[in-house]
């Protein structure tokens with residue numbers, strides 16, 4: 001059992017799942033993620049200028065989940081003991097929720113530079129869902 | 140337009156009650172609300188009902204409103220189930236108030252219920268996440284505590300809010316809840332205990348989080364004509380405000396506040412013709428410690444960023460300038476999701492009428508309740524005043 005995001009729904013945004021495709025608002029210039037619905041800044045319904053960002057950004061805030069994970073992430077939490085989950089602001093301006101990978105979850109902090117990587121997110125109804133996670137930028 | 144009064148309000152105990160059902164809990168709250176009406180109340184006066192529930196566990200997910208109103212004998216009334224996550228019954232109260240204010244009905248019921256403690260851990264964790272933004276926020280691993288933890292992390296970084304200031308919310312609300320016979324977690328806790336709780340979602344620990352509870356609550360509202368016949372100690376709904384915002388935290392302009400709360404508060408204050416300085420006491424939505432601190436700021440009780448020092452100087456203690464969560468709040472009284480909003484009304488109703496027993500604070504004239512859905516996708520603020528308009 002998991003939060004029900006159907007396979008078609010997952011695939012509808014595959015460009016944003018894998019490549020973080022964002023949309024620039026022609027009215028106000030703000031960048032929305034994902035590029036659907038009204039602009040997150042001016043709330044106008046617009047035709048977004050879609051683009052693929054660099055995939056790098058900065059951690060705005062972060063938490064370390066040590067318990068209470070929903071069923072879809074229960075096995076991941078059991079394996080990892082702790083999961084860092086951040087709000088990341090991409091260098092192009094959009095914000096998105098991001099699970100951290102390839103790092104000590106307790107070492108992630110606000111202001112950290114991070115980059116996108118494609119990872120297995122979870123499995124539902126026998127279908128493994130892939131998408132983006134973030135890892136620290138290695139200097 | 141008529142003025143609207145709360146003429147009766149009551150709640151069941153909040154807690155874990157395997158021997159109860161959502162219907163039996165609602166019945167307890169309903170009978171209590173009817174009994175709380177001062178005069179001889181004819182229940183057939185209730186023409187309209189709004190019942191809040193998220194539907195945790197599934198149960199009677201469809202038609203959950205009539206499932207409880209018909210059960211208590213409110214046969215044939217116009218009944219609507221209201222879903223606005225944790226703000227469900229705050230929203231129900233607003234709908235009931237508007238129904239009476241419009242003149243369409245003379246008396247309306249607002250209430251709510253939830254049963255949350257009789258499920259497996261897996262079911263519970265599934266349901267706790269259903270009010271987060273599902274497609275992206277939840278799929279990034281963000282739990283309900285996690286999204287508030289992200290707000291706490293940002294608030295601490297941007298405003299210097301401390302671990303100790305967060306824990307003071309738990310200490311205060313447990314001290315208040317210990318005096319409330321309806322409270323789920325009616326025990327006191329020390330600052331040391333609250334600061335050293337088991338980690339849940341850093342920086343939040345177990346003492347920063349409200350429990351999951353079973354419970355129900357009901358408020359009955361009436362127009363001025365009916366209220367004058369039935370009530371000796373009137374509690375007027377002086378202002379009501381409600382607003383929405385993007386469901387996901389990442390899609391909102393701030394991480395350190397709840398824009399829907401600010402907007403709802405502005406509406407409620409304007410309708411009541413008051414400002415935040417006029418609020419004597421409040422029941423605010425403290426699902427997590429950081430949520431109470433953000434509420435101080437969003438409701439205008441203190442300046443943005445100053446909630447930490449505001450609680451530290453005791454402003455919201457029972458003997459402070461503006462007591463907050465005299466009932467114990469969600470933290471200690473408990474959080475049966477759909478029941479929480481009208482449960483807050485119950486405390487305001489009792490305090491304004493001098494009926495709050497061992498936790499009564501004297502001299503209160505203007506109260507406020509603040510009910511938030513999810514991490515801020517919806518918010519309802521209600522202002523109440525004792526006395527006739």
Ligand SMILES: [Zn+2]
Nearest residue numbers: 025028039042
């Ligand atoms: Zn725009």
